[in-house]
Amino acid sequence: MNSQGEFVAALLDPERDCPAQLTSWNGSDPSARFSVYRNNVLSSLIDALADSFPVVQQLVGEEFFRAMAAVFVRHSPPRTRVLGEYGAGLGDFIQGFGPAASLPYLADVARLEWLRIRAYQAADTAPLASDTLATALATPDRLGQLQLQLQPALGLLDSRFAVVSLWAAHQGALQIAQVDPYQAQSALVLRNGLHVEVIGIASSDSLFIHGLEQGLALAQAAQQAHELDPQFDLGRCLAHLLRAGAITHCAYASTEGHCHEPR
Structure with missing residues (x-):
């Protein structure tokens, strides 16, 4: 391991000694100064995680969160x-973190909070004009070729737990005592301007949107959703996505593999 690697390893592992090559400009003990620096780095990274995952911290308490985050920092710098x-x-880490096993929904709450961070940081894209999609939908015999592109800020999470309700309760929108955390929910994360929304959606809606993300044509994605739930409402789901500015582009895919805009 080179000197830089040794420094990083010692910085994240309190069991390691101060790197032997370190010196101080004023003759003070390098080990003592390095220990202070190591503690400051760890504390800063834990603070960053606490800022990014406030609901996770609220669910477990500050002391537990900071102890768990310290293990994560050393595991995943x-x-x-x-x-x-x-x-x-962090979500995957929590799922395998033994001390958090009594809160099996905690990992998915962390994944939801990460989707919010990702959405906030995603590139801006102009939403599709509603009349453009209306023109495309006016020719139903071509829906088998129609593909929709979604905003990069969009995120989906299908959970065995009530992640949307848990998140909403910690925003003051619900009473936490009224939430059954073991009720499966699907979450849609979108950004409108600078505001990131977390929306509970039906599992069939989630499957439909997943299909669009994977490049399926509109009719094919809708068929999958109908097979999951015969009550799936394509018009309502598309209207919701349009209102939220989630659809950014639509085009017909030709048999030659090329795409062109609806006219």
Whole structure:
């Protein structure tokens, strides 16, 4: 391991000694100064996680969260200088973190909060004009070729737990005592301007949107949703996506693999 690698390893592992090559400009003990620096780095990263995952912290309490976050930091240090991008793997980490096993929904709450961060940071895209989609829908025999592109800020989470209600309760929109955390919910995360929304949607709506994200044609994605739930309402789901500015582009895919705009 090179000197830089040794420094990073010692910085994240309190069991490691101060790197031997470190010196101080004023003759003070390098080990003592390094210990202070190590504690400051760890505290800063934990603070960043607490800012990004406030509901997770509220669910477990500050003391537990900070102890758990310290383990995560040592397990998964940042890969970029942007602290706002730190924490993508926290949900997966929590799922395997034994002390959090009594709260099985905690990992999905962390995943939902990460989708909100991702949505806030996503690139801006202009929404599709409603009349453009109306023109395309006016020729139902071509829906098998119609593909919709969604905003990069959009995120989906299908959970075995009531992640939307848990999140809403911690925003003051619901009473936490009224939430059954073991009720499955699907979440749609969207950004309108600078505001990120968390919306509870039906599992069939989620399957439909997943299909669009995977490049399925409109009719094919809708068919999958109908097979899951015969009550799936394509018009309502499309209207919701349009109102939220979630659809950014539509085009027909030809048999040659090319796409062209509806006219």
